[in-house]
Amino acid sequence: MxxxxxxxxxxxxxxxxxxxxxxxxxxxxxxxGASFLRNDMKVTLLKTGEQAK
Structure with missing residues (x-):
């Protein structure tokens, strides 16, 4: 994604x-974390309650 x-x-x-x-x-x-994103950057959805690394 x-x-x-x-x-x-x-x-x-x-x-x-x-x-x-x-x-x-x-x-x-x-x-x-939107301020760290760039156009067309790949991301992974987190499950409910899961913390970003």
């Missing part, structure tokens, strides 16, 4: 689900 920047606009939030404009279905959002 690789990363690329996107401009997103947060929308309504219901429970723990937020409506977001600017993403395609199935795309994910980096929530930690």
């Amino acid at each position: 690789t990363v690329n920047p996107r401009t997103v606009t947060p929308g309504l939030m219901v429970g723990n689900i937020m409506q977001v404009e600017g993403l395609n279905l199935g795309e994910r959002v980096v929530i930690a």
Whole structure:
């Protein structure tokens, strides 16, 4: 999996689900360490509760 920047606009939030404009279905959002990423850099998804190395 690789990363690329996107401009997103947060929308309504219901429970723990937020409506977001600017993403395609199935795309994910980096929530930690984004400042270390570069265009087309390969990344690995962490499992829930797993710590980055």
